[in-house]
Amino acid sequence: MERKQIARIKNEYLGKTYSIICGLLIVIITLSIIFFIASQGLSLFIKNHYPISKFLFSTIWKPDAGPEAGGPQYGVMIFITGSVLVSLGAVLISTPVAIALAIFMNFISPKLGTRVLQPAMELFVGIPSVVYGWVGVTLLIPLLKSMFGGIGFSLLAGIIVLSIMILPTITSISSDAIRAIPIEYVEASYGLGATRWQTISRVVVPAAKSGILTGVVLGLARAFGEALAVQMVIGNSINLPKSLLGTTSTLTSILTMDMANTVFKTEWNNALWSMALLLLLISFLFIVVIRIIGRRGEVK
Amino acid sequence: MNVRTKDKIATAVLYVISSAIVLLLVMFIGYIIIKGSESLNFRFLFGSSGVGGEGGGIGPQLFNSFYLLIISLLITVPLGVGAGIYLSQYAKEGWFLNLIRLSIETMASLPSIVVGLFGLLVFVIMLKMGYSMLAGALAITVLNLPAMTRVSETAITTAAKGVKEASLALGATEWQTIKKVILPSAIPQILTGIILAAGRIFGEAAALLYTAGMSTTKLNFKSINLLGKSSAFGLFRPSETLAVHIWKLNSEGMVADAVKIANGSAAVLVIMVLIFNLLARYLGRKLYYSYTGKK
Numbered sequence: 244m245e246r247k248q249i250a251r252i253k254n255e256y257l258g259k260t261y262s263i264i265c266g267l268l269i270v271i272i273t274l275s276i277i278f279f280i281a282s283q284g285l286s287l288f289i290k291n292h293y294p295i296s297k298f299l300f301s302t303i304w305k306p307d308a309g310p311e312a313g314g315p316q317y318g319v320m321i322f323i324t325g326s327v328l329v330s331l332g333a334v335l336i337s338t339p340v341a342i343a344l345a346i347f348m349n350f351i352s353p354k355l356g357t358r359v360l361q362p363a364m365e366l367f368v369g370i371p372s373v374v375y376g377w378v379g380v381t382l383l384i385p386l387l388k389s390m391f392g393g394i395g396f397s398l399l400a401g402i403i404v405l406s407i408m409i410l411p412t413i414t415s416i417s418s419d420a421i422r423a424i425p426i427e428y429v430e431a432s433y434g435l436g437a438t439r440w441q442t443i444s445r446v447v448v449p450a451a452k453s454g455i456l457t458g459v460v461l462g463l464a465r466a467f468g469e470a471l472a473v474q475m476v477i478g479n480s481i482n483l484p485k486s487l488l489g490t491t492s493t494l495t496s497i498l499t500m501d502m503a504n505t506v507f508k509t510e511w512n513n514a515l516w517s518m519a520l521l522l523l524l525i526s527f528l529f530i531v532v533i534r535i536i537g538r539r540g541e542v543k
Numbered sequence: 544m545n546v547r548t549k550d551k552i553a554t555a556v557l558y559v560i561s562s563a564i565v566l567l568l569v570m571f572i573g574y575i576i577i578k579g580s581e582s583l584n585f586r587f588l589f590g591s592s593g594v595g596g597e598g599g600g601i602g603p604q605l606f607n608s609f610y611l612l613i614i615s616l617l618i619t620v621p622l623g624v625g626a627g628i629y630l631s632q633y634a635k636e637g638w639f640l641n642l643i644r645l646s647i648e649t650m651a652s653l654p655s656i657v658v659g660l661f662g663l664l665v666f667v668i669m670l671k672m673g674y675s676m677l678a679g680a681l682a683i684t685v686l687n688l689p690a691m692t693r694v695s696e697t698a699i700t701t702a703a704k705g706v707k708e709a710s711l712a713l714g715a716t717e718w719q720t721i722k723k724v725i726l727p728s729a730i731p732q733i734l735t736g737i738i739l740a741a742g743r744i745f746g747e748a749a750a751l752l753y754t755a756g757m758s759t760t761k762l763n764f765k766s767i768n769l770l771g772k773s774s775a776f777g778l779f780r781p782s783e784t785l786a787v788h789i790w791k792l793n794s795e796g797m798v799a800d801a802v803k804i805a806n807g808s809a810a811v812l813v814i815m816v817l818i819f820n821l822l823a824r825y826l827g828r829k830l831y832y833s834y835t836g837k838k
Binding site for chain 1: 546547549550553554556557558560561564565567568571572574575578621622623624625626628629630632633634639642643646647648649650652653654655656657658660661663664665668685688689692716717718719721722739742743745746747748749752753757786787789790793794802805806809812813816817819820824
């Protein structure tokens with residue numbers, strides 16, 4: 244009996260326990276990320292008593308100003324605006340192209356779609372973000388400079404680089420959504436005498452709407468969180484962008500640059516952690532939005 | 544306008560957009576490789592980087608990238624496969640499963656810079672690892688665990704179809720079934736996922752800036768001491784990777800030929816990504832043939 248017990252432990256419980264621990268670990272890691280970033284991110288408000296509203300809505304970022312110059316100020320509105328503008332701009336450019344590609348893959352030429360476009364999208368995903376940034380610096384910036392004058396580093400440069408980076412995300416999810424449409428819809432439309440384009444624009448795209456929207460939100464989330472490629476081309480000036488060709492900063496770009504310049508646990512450093520916490524909360528927001536879209540899609 | 548003409552125009556436009564995107568990719572990759580090819584030589588690839596002077600190589604960074612890749616895969620793969628097994632075979636519907644799924648979704652959507660900062664806070668500062676290979680590898684693990692888990696779960700679920708009941712009916716326990724029947728046939732698909740993850744790890748920089756660090760020590764291959772700071776294989780030495788190197792060259796540009804070095808490094812990164820991608824494709828195709836029996 245006892246030997247049987249030991250064998251049972253070896254053959255079943257050990258493995259099962261290991262796999263449960265792995266599952267549990269994922270939960271623990273996630274919770275500890277939230278806990279540690281939050282505890283560090285809240286210390287600006289709790290320990291340094293800096294008002295949250297001023298942090299969120301003020302556009303004055305003067306972390307090194309002395310008390311005589313109005314004291315250090317940590318308003319991050321400029322960076323929030325920068326992040327929002329650059330990622331919305333990227334989504335605006337990327338979405339129509341992504342939908343066009345998804346339609347092409349599924350309706351116009353599935354053969355070219357699987358043989359050429361899909362591998363191309365996988366490569367676009369695989370290219371590291373620093374390489375996107377570097378090509379932005381060496382190719383796009385001089386190009387923008389010669390076309391529009393100025394210094395080239397700009398909001399527009401950030402938008403263009405990001406729009407290429409998020410294209411595969413939106414494309415692949417839109418393509419999945421379009422593929423999932425019941426074939427009867429398409430056949431019914433053809434049966435009624437509609438042309439291919441009429442079927443695509445009036446049946447396929449509306450039916451895949453919620454899936455495409457999920458793709459767009461995921462693209463937006465990726466654009467919002469991207470750090471290095473944006474930091475390399477956006478100019479990183481502490482001001483709101485005056486135009487598409489103006490320079491500005493994003494939450495991620497300031498975080499990347501300033502974390503090395505500040506001493507841990509100082510007020511300035513705490514302000515940076517608050518920005519990290521803000522990024523974390525925004526990525527939660529994106530998850531919630533995606534879940535809501537998914538639920539609405541199901542109900543229909 | 545006639546609906547048929549409209550249809551033709553729309554088709555033409557879709558063709559134009561699709562070809563433009565493919566052309567963009569070809570030009571993008573071509574540009575990087577051509578620009579970088581002038582610096583791709585033995586001395587550049589294996590020589591050590593100069594500070595100030597010209598003619599620096601990327602030897603240490605290249606080594607660090609590979610070493611970090613291996614270390615982080617050694618951690619990520621067992622955990623990801625374990626969690627994949629749990630999700631696919633053991634987990635029952637309920638709050639715990641929902642919690643795990645929500646956690647995976649949350650982790651997967653974290654910006655990599657936030658993961659890097661978590662690594663800085665917990666591994667570098669609190670656990671006192673300093674800017675080190677191990678801290679970098681752990682941060683990368685956090686970044687890649689969700690994808691690894693998903694890939695394993697799908698692979699194991701697919702592989703379990705049909706054979707699981709047969710094995711259980713022969714008297715094997717669930718774990719024996721998983722270990723000896725399901726896992727072996729799930730391995731090719733998991734491997735494809737690992738190779739794709741490897742490509743991502745190789746190019747990752749944001750999560751490594753503040754964990755693996757932005758400098759590297761001189762590599763000493765005579766010692767294989769994992770704890771030593773001077774050994775090339777030391778886990779606790781600062782280890783700037785190739786992707787981080789490009790970022791640093793761009794933002795600081797301490798050496799005279801920074802542009803040339805960055806061009807070369809970008810080319811090396813892209814070539815590696817191409818290799819990883821082709822490898823994954825090749826494996827995926829083999830797998831497809833072995834499942835479908837088609838040639």
